[in-house]
Amino acid sequence: MIEDLQIVKVGMADLNVVHGSGIIRTTGLGSCVGLTLYDSIAHIAGLAHVMLPSSDTAREGQLNLMKYADTAIPVLLEKMEKLGGQRRRMVAKMAGGAQMFAFNSMSDTMRIGPRNVENCKEMLMKLSLPLLAEDTGGNFGRTIEMNCQTGILHIRSVQMGVKEI
Amino acid sequence: MDIFRNLAEINVDVLREVGNIGAGHAATALSRLVDKPIDMAVPAVRMLPFDEIAEQVGGPEQLVIATFLRVEGDAPGNLFFILKPHASKKLLRSLSGIEVISDDDYTEMEISALSEIGNILAGSYLSSLADFTGLYMTPTVPALAIDMAGAILSFGLMQFGQMGDGALLIDTTFLEGDEEVEGQFFLIPDPSSFAKIFRALGVPYE
Numbered sequence: 001m002i003e004d005l006q007i008v009k010v011g012m013a014d015l016n017v018v019h020g021s022g023i024i025r026t027t028g029l030g031s032c033v034g035l036t037l038y039d040s041i042a043h044i045a046g047l048a049h050v051m052l053p054s055s056d057t058a059r060e061g062q063l064n065l066m067k068y069a070d071t072a073i074p075v076l077l078e079k080m081e082k083l084g085g086q087r088r089r090m091v092a093k094m095a096g097g098a099q100m101f102a103f104n105s106m107s108d109t110m111r112i113g114p115r116n117v118e119n120c121k122e123m124l125m126k127l128s129l130p131l132l133a134e135d136t137g138g139n140f141g142r143t144i145e146m147n148c149q150t151g152i153l154h155i156r157s158v159q160m161g162v163k164e165i
Numbered sequence: 166m167d168i169f170r171n172l173a174e175i176n177v178d179v180l181r182e183v184g185n186i187g188a189g190h191a192a193t194a195l196s197r198l199v200d201k202p203i204d205m206a207v208p209a210v211r212m213l214p215f216d217e218i219a220e221q222v223g224g225p226e227q228l229v230i231a232t233f234l235r236v237e238g239d240a241p242g243n244l245f246f247i248l249k250p251h252a253s254k255k256l257l258r259s260l261s262g263i264e265v266i267s268d269d270d271y272t273e274m275e276i277s278a279l280s281e282i283g284n285i286l287a288g289s290y291l292s293s294l295a296d297f298t299g300l301y302m303t304p305t306v307p308a309l310a311i312d313m314a315g316a317i318l319s320f321g322l323m324q325f326g327q328m329g330d331g332a333l334l335i336d337t338t339f340l341e342g343d344e345e346v347e348g349q350f351f352l353i354p355d356p357s358s359f360a361k362i363f364r365a366l367g368v369p370y371e
Contacts (some may be wrong), residue, residue, distance in 0.1 A: 028219060052326050064191050
Protein backbone atom coordinates (compact mmCIF):
# COMPACT_ATOMS: atom_id res chain seq x y z
CA MET A 1 0.00 0.00 0.00
CA ILE A 2 1.44 3.30 -1.03
CA GLU A 3 0.04 6.45 0.41
CA ASP A 4 1.25 9.96 0.71
CA LEU A 5 1.54 10.66 4.37
CA GLN A 6 0.70 14.18 5.31
CA ILE A 7 3.61 15.74 7.21
CA VAL A 8 2.86 18.63 9.53
CA LYS A 9 5.87 20.71 10.51
CA VAL A 10 5.98 22.55 13.78
CA GLY A 11 8.32 25.54 14.08
CA MET A 12 9.99 27.01 17.12
CA ALA A 13 7.52 28.39 19.68
CA ASP A 14 4.71 26.78 17.72
CA LEU A 15 2.33 23.84 18.05
CA ASN A 16 0.04 21.76 15.88
CA VAL A 17 -1.93 18.51 15.67
CA VAL A 18 -2.51 15.69 13.17
CA HIS A 19 -5.72 13.71 13.09
CA GLY A 20 -6.47 10.34 11.47
CA SER A 21 -3.29 9.77 9.52
CA GLY A 22 -0.10 11.72 9.09
CA ILE A 23 3.14 12.62 10.75
CA ILE A 24 3.92 15.58 12.93
CA ARG A 25 7.51 16.75 13.12
CA THR A 26 9.79 19.37 14.57
CA THR A 27 13.47 19.80 13.73
CA GLY A 28 16.60 20.93 15.51
CA LEU A 29 15.51 20.83 19.14
CA GLY A 30 18.31 22.04 21.40
CA SER A 31 17.35 23.42 24.76
CA CYS A 32 13.76 23.58 23.50
CA VAL A 33 11.45 20.72 24.41
CA GLY A 34 9.27 18.85 21.92
CA LEU A 35 6.24 17.70 23.86
CA THR A 36 3.69 15.35 22.34
CA LEU A 37 0.21 14.39 23.47
CA TYR A 38 -1.43 11.33 21.94
CA ASP A 39 -4.93 9.92 21.96
CA SER A 40 -4.67 6.36 20.60
CA ILE A 41 -8.41 5.83 20.13
CA ALA A 42 -9.13 9.03 18.24
CA HIS A 43 -5.71 8.88 16.49
CA ILE A 44 -4.84 12.44 17.32
CA ALA A 45 -1.24 13.48 17.90
CA GLY A 46 -0.28 16.94 19.04
CA LEU A 47 3.18 18.47 19.26
CA ALA A 48 4.38 21.64 20.96
CA HIS A 49 7.88 23.09 20.43
CA VAL A 50 8.39 24.76 23.79
CA MET A 51 11.14 27.37 23.87
CA LEU A 52 11.03 28.89 27.37
CA PRO A 53 10.02 27.51 30.76
CA SER A 54 7.63 30.13 32.02
CA SER A 55 5.47 32.97 30.72
CA ASP A 56 6.26 34.86 33.96
CA THR A 57 9.48 36.08 32.37
CA ALA A 58 7.74 37.37 29.24
CA ARG A 59 8.21 41.00 28.38
CA GLU A 60 6.45 40.89 25.05
CA GLY A 61 3.28 42.86 24.40
CA GLN A 62 1.28 40.13 22.73
CA LEU A 63 2.04 36.90 24.53
CA ASN A 64 2.76 33.96 22.25
CA LEU A 65 1.13 31.20 24.29
CA MET A 66 2.80 28.50 22.20
CA LYS A 67 6.27 29.52 23.38
CA TYR A 68 6.14 28.75 27.09
CA ALA A 69 5.81 25.42 28.91
CA ASP A 70 3.09 26.67 31.23
CA THR A 71 0.90 28.07 28.46
CA ALA A 72 1.61 25.84 25.43
CA ILE A 73 0.46 22.55 26.99
CA PRO A 74 -3.05 23.81 27.87
CA VAL A 75 -3.42 25.28 24.35
CA LEU A 76 -2.35 21.98 22.79
CA LEU A 77 -4.75 20.04 24.99
CA GLU A 78 -7.65 22.29 24.06
CA LYS A 79 -6.85 22.02 20.36
CA MET A 80 -6.90 18.21 20.57
CA GLU A 81 -10.13 18.18 22.56
CA LYS A 82 -11.79 20.26 19.86
CA LEU A 83 -10.94 17.53 17.35
CA GLY A 84 -12.54 14.90 19.54
CA GLY A 85 -9.57 13.92 21.67
CA GLN A 86 -10.32 12.86 25.22
CA ARG A 87 -8.12 14.04 27.99
CA ARG A 88 -8.38 10.83 30.05
CA ARG A 89 -6.99 8.85 27.10
CA MET A 90 -4.12 11.17 26.39
CA VAL A 91 -0.52 10.31 27.14
CA ALA A 92 2.51 12.57 26.89
CA LYS A 93 6.03 12.03 25.61
CA MET A 94 8.83 14.49 25.35
CA ALA A 95 12.32 15.00 23.98
CA GLY A 96 14.88 17.79 23.95
CA GLY A 97 15.83 20.07 26.82
CA ALA A 98 19.53 19.64 26.11
CA GLN A 99 22.33 21.74 27.49
CA MET A 100 24.06 22.53 24.20
CA PHE A 101 27.01 24.35 25.72
CA ALA A 102 28.49 23.89 29.15
CA PHE A 103 29.89 26.83 31.07
CA ASN A 104 31.47 27.19 34.45
CA SER A 105 29.33 30.08 35.54
CA MET A 106 25.88 28.66 34.98
CA SER A 107 23.34 31.39 35.26
CA ASP A 108 19.69 30.44 35.06
CA THR A 109 19.39 31.51 31.44
CA MET A 110 22.16 29.08 30.55
CA ARG A 111 20.32 26.21 32.25
CA ILE A 112 17.34 26.78 30.01
CA GLY A 113 17.09 23.17 28.75
CA PRO A 114 16.72 21.45 32.13
CA ARG A 115 14.31 24.16 33.26
CA ASN A 116 12.15 23.64 30.19
CA VAL A 117 11.96 19.93 31.04
CA GLU A 118 11.13 20.59 34.71
CA ASN A 119 8.35 23.03 33.88
CA CYS A 120 6.83 20.77 31.23
CA LYS A 121 6.66 17.97 33.78
CA GLU A 122 5.12 20.22 36.35
CA MET A 123 2.47 21.34 33.88
CA LEU A 124 1.68 17.76 32.84
CA MET A 125 1.22 16.86 36.49
CA LYS A 126 -1.11 19.80 37.02
CA LEU A 127 -3.23 18.70 34.09
CA SER A 128 -3.08 15.00 35.19
CA LEU A 129 -1.54 13.96 31.89
CA PRO A 130 0.72 10.90 32.32
CA LEU A 131 4.26 11.17 30.96
CA LEU A 132 4.83 7.85 29.21
CA ALA A 133 8.42 8.30 28.05
CA GLU A 134 11.08 10.93 27.62
CA ASP A 135 14.46 11.41 26.00
CA THR A 136 15.70 14.63 27.50
CA GLY A 137 18.92 16.29 28.59
CA GLY A 138 22.38 15.60 27.25
CA ASN A 139 24.29 18.08 25.11
CA PHE A 140 22.98 17.28 21.66
CA GLY A 141 20.24 18.36 19.27
CA ARG A 142 17.25 16.25 18.27
CA THR A 143 14.70 16.04 15.48
CA ILE A 144 11.49 14.29 16.44
CA GLU A 145 8.40 13.02 14.70
CA MET A 146 5.27 11.13 15.64
CA ASN A 147 3.00 9.08 13.42
CA CYS A 148 -0.55 9.57 14.63
CA GLN A 149 -1.46 5.99 13.71
CA THR A 150 1.02 4.53 16.19
CA GLY A 151 1.89 7.18 18.75
CA ILE A 152 5.54 6.16 18.54
CA LEU A 153 7.94 9.04 18.88
CA HIS A 154 10.98 8.83 16.56
CA ILE A 155 14.00 10.74 17.75
CA ARG A 156 16.99 11.42 15.53
CA SER A 157 20.22 13.01 16.68
CA VAL A 158 23.64 13.50 15.15
CA GLN A 159 25.47 11.79 18.00
CA MET A 160 23.05 9.04 18.99
CA GLY A 161 21.38 8.05 15.72
CA VAL A 162 17.72 7.03 15.73
CA LYS A 163 15.72 6.04 18.75
CA GLU A 164 12.04 5.29 19.35
CA ILE A 165 10.09 5.87 22.51
CA MET B 166 9.99 44.61 19.18
CA ASP B 167 8.41 47.08 16.83
CA ILE B 168 11.32 49.41 17.32
CA PHE B 169 13.51 46.86 15.56
CA ARG B 170 11.23 46.74 12.56
CA ASN B 171 11.44 50.49 12.22
CA LEU B 172 15.16 50.91 12.73
CA ALA B 173 16.32 53.99 10.88
CA GLU B 174 18.68 53.52 7.97
CA ILE B 175 21.50 55.03 9.99
CA ASN B 176 20.99 52.52 12.80
CA VAL B 177 21.13 49.63 10.36
CA ASP B 178 24.28 51.12 8.85
CA VAL B 179 25.89 51.34 12.26
CA LEU B 180 25.08 47.71 13.05
CA ARG B 181 26.46 46.72 9.66
CA GLU B 182 29.65 48.57 10.55
CA VAL B 183 29.76 46.71 13.86
CA GLY B 184 29.70 43.44 11.92
CA ASN B 185 32.22 44.78 9.45
CA ILE B 186 34.79 45.75 12.05
CA GLY B 187 34.39 42.63 14.17
CA ALA B 188 34.49 40.17 11.31
CA GLY B 189 37.14 42.21 9.49
CA HIS B 190 39.58 41.73 12.32
CA ALA B 191 38.63 38.08 12.62
CA ALA B 192 39.17 37.60 8.89
CA THR B 193 42.66 39.07 9.20
CA ALA B 194 43.40 36.70 12.07
CA LEU B 195 42.16 33.74 10.05
CA SER B 196 44.10 34.83 7.02
CA ARG B 197 47.29 34.81 9.09
CA LEU B 198 46.49 31.39 10.50
CA VAL B 199 46.01 29.74 7.12
CA ASP B 200 48.39 32.03 5.25
CA LYS B 201 45.84 32.78 2.54
CA PRO B 202 43.74 35.81 1.70
CA ILE B 203 40.27 35.67 3.24
CA ASP B 204 37.49 37.84 1.86
CA MET B 205 34.36 38.96 3.57
CA ALA B 206 30.87 39.68 2.32
CA VAL B 207 29.09 42.88 3.32
CA PRO B 208 27.44 42.13 6.67
CA ALA B 209 23.70 41.62 6.65
CA VAL B 210 21.62 43.13 9.43
CA ARG B 211 18.26 41.45 9.65
CA MET B 212 15.32 41.08 11.95
CA LEU B 213 14.30 37.47 11.40
CA PRO B 214 11.60 35.19 12.80
CA PHE B 215 13.17 32.41 14.88
CA ASP B 216 12.43 29.76 12.28
CA GLU B 217 14.33 31.59 9.58
CA ILE B 218 17.52 32.04 11.56
CA ALA B 219 18.71 28.47 11.07
CA GLU B 220 17.85 28.84 7.37
CA GLN B 221 20.76 31.29 7.12
CA VAL B 222 23.15 28.36 7.52
CA GLY B 223 21.22 25.71 5.56
CA GLY B 224 18.26 24.79 7.73
CA PRO B 225 17.67 23.55 11.29
CA GLU B 226 19.06 20.07 10.60
CA GLN B 227 22.24 21.19 8.83
CA LEU B 228 25.27 19.84 10.63
CA VAL B 229 27.49 22.70 11.71
CA ILE B 230 30.60 23.24 13.78
CA ALA B 231 29.85 26.17 16.04
CA THR B 232 31.88 28.17 18.50
CA PHE B 233 29.63 30.00 20.90
CA LEU B 234 30.47 32.64 23.39
CA ARG B 235 28.32 34.78 25.55
CA VAL B 236 29.31 38.43 25.61
CA GLU B 237 29.10 39.98 29.05
CA GLY B 238 29.62 43.58 30.17
CA ASP B 239 28.04 46.81 28.94
CA ALA B 240 26.32 45.38 25.89
CA PRO B 241 25.65 41.68 26.44
CA GLY B 242 24.83 39.34 23.58
CA ASN B 243 25.60 36.05 21.90
CA LEU B 244 28.30 35.42 19.33
CA PHE B 245 28.53 32.37 17.07
CA PHE B 246 31.21 31.37 14.59
CA ILE B 247 29.74 28.73 12.30
CA LEU B 248 31.47 26.37 9.88
CA LYS B 249 29.94 23.71 7.70
CA PRO B 250 31.67 20.30 7.81
CA HIS B 251 33.42 20.60 4.41
CA ALA B 252 34.70 24.07 5.30
CA SER B 253 35.97 22.88 8.67
CA LYS B 254 37.92 20.03 7.05
CA LYS B 255 39.31 22.41 4.46
CA LEU B 256 40.42 24.72 7.22
CA LEU B 257 42.03 21.86 9.15
CA ARG B 258 43.89 20.66 6.06
CA SER B 259 45.38 24.10 5.59
CA LEU B 260 46.89 24.03 9.07
CA SER B 261 50.29 22.50 9.45
CA GLY B 262 50.69 19.60 11.84
CA ILE B 263 47.23 18.18 11.33
CA GLU B 264 46.51 15.22 9.14
CA VAL B 265 42.87 14.90 8.21
CA ILE B 266 41.91 11.25 7.79
CA SER B 267 38.15 11.14 7.67
CA ASP B 268 35.70 13.59 6.13
CA ASP B 269 32.95 12.59 8.53
CA ASP B 270 34.49 12.14 11.94
CA TYR B 271 36.52 14.51 14.01
CA THR B 272 39.56 13.40 15.97
CA GLU B 273 40.32 14.86 19.35
CA MET B 274 43.16 16.80 17.77
CA GLU B 275 40.86 18.25 15.12
CA ILE B 276 38.26 19.30 17.64
CA SER B 277 40.92 20.91 19.74
CA ALA B 278 42.26 22.81 16.73
CA LEU B 279 38.80 23.98 15.65
CA SER B 280 38.08 25.01 19.16
CA GLU B 281 41.25 27.08 19.25
CA ILE B 282 40.49 28.68 15.89
CA GLY B 283 37.01 29.57 17.08
CA ASN B 284 38.60 31.03 20.20
CA ILE B 285 41.00 33.22 18.30
CA LEU B 286 38.44 34.45 15.78
CA ALA B 287 35.63 35.11 18.22
CA GLY B 288 38.04 36.84 20.59
CA SER B 289 39.36 39.01 17.81
CA TYR B 290 35.82 39.90 16.68
CA LEU B 291 34.85 40.90 20.17
CA SER B 292 37.93 42.85 21.13
CA SER B 293 37.79 44.96 17.98
CA LEU B 294 34.14 45.61 18.71
CA ALA B 295 34.95 46.71 22.24
CA ASP B 296 37.68 49.02 20.93
CA PHE B 297 35.37 50.49 18.30
CA THR B 298 32.51 51.22 20.67
CA GLY B 299 34.54 51.97 23.78
CA LEU B 300 32.19 49.63 25.61
CA TYR B 301 33.35 47.09 28.13
CA MET B 302 32.74 43.65 26.65
CA THR B 303 34.13 40.46 28.01
CA PRO B 304 33.65 36.96 26.59
CA THR B 305 32.82 33.79 28.45
CA VAL B 306 35.16 30.91 27.63
CA PRO B 307 34.07 29.88 24.13
CA ALA B 308 32.40 26.49 23.77
CA LEU B 309 32.44 24.27 20.68
CA ALA B 310 29.60 22.07 19.47
CA ILE B 311 29.13 19.91 16.39
CA ASP B 312 25.43 19.46 15.91
CA MET B 313 22.23 20.56 14.16
CA ALA B 314 22.14 24.28 13.39
CA GLY B 315 18.65 24.68 14.83
CA ALA B 316 19.66 23.19 18.15
CA ILE B 317 22.78 25.33 18.39
CA LEU B 318 21.42 28.67 17.24
CA SER B 319 18.27 28.48 19.34
CA PHE B 320 20.56 28.73 22.34
CA GLY B 321 21.39 32.28 21.32
CA LEU B 322 17.76 33.33 20.97
CA MET B 323 16.60 33.01 24.55
CA GLN B 324 17.05 36.68 25.40
CA PHE B 325 14.97 37.67 22.38
CA GLY B 326 12.48 34.91 23.17
CA GLN B 327 11.14 36.81 26.13
CA MET B 328 10.42 39.80 23.91
CA GLY B 329 8.89 38.34 20.79
CA ASP B 330 9.25 35.75 18.06
CA GLY B 331 12.22 37.08 16.14
CA ALA B 332 15.75 38.27 16.70
CA LEU B 333 18.06 40.84 15.20
CA LEU B 334 21.08 39.23 13.65
CA ILE B 335 24.32 40.67 12.32
CA ASP B 336 25.49 38.08 9.83
CA THR B 337 28.94 38.22 8.20
CA THR B 338 30.21 35.60 5.80
CA PHE B 339 33.84 34.70 5.09
CA LEU B 340 34.80 33.73 1.60
CA GLU B 341 37.92 32.17 0.25
CA GLY B 342 38.67 32.19 -3.45
CA ASP B 343 35.74 31.13 -5.60
CA GLU B 344 32.94 32.60 -3.51
CA GLU B 345 32.45 29.44 -1.54
CA VAL B 346 31.01 30.17 1.85
CA GLU B 347 33.69 29.36 4.38
CA GLY B 348 32.37 30.54 7.69
CA GLN B 349 29.79 32.77 9.23
CA PHE B 350 29.73 35.07 12.22
CA PHE B 351 26.41 35.69 13.93
CA LEU B 352 26.24 38.42 16.50
CA ILE B 353 22.93 38.56 18.35
CA PRO B 354 23.05 41.45 20.82
CA ASP B 355 20.53 41.21 23.67
CA PRO B 356 17.51 43.45 23.02
CA SER B 357 18.65 45.78 25.80
CA SER B 358 22.09 46.25 24.23
CA PHE B 359 21.05 48.15 21.13
CA ALA B 360 20.45 51.44 22.89
CA LYS B 361 23.91 51.17 24.50
CA ILE B 362 25.67 50.40 21.23
CA PHE B 363 23.98 53.32 19.49
CA ARG B 364 24.66 55.70 22.35
CA ALA B 365 28.32 54.66 22.49
CA LEU B 366 28.67 55.46 18.81
CA GLY B 367 26.78 58.73 19.06
CA VAL B 368 23.90 57.67 16.84
CA PRO B 369 20.38 58.87 17.60
CA TYR B 370 18.05 56.12 18.74
CA GLU B 371 14.70 56.45 20.44
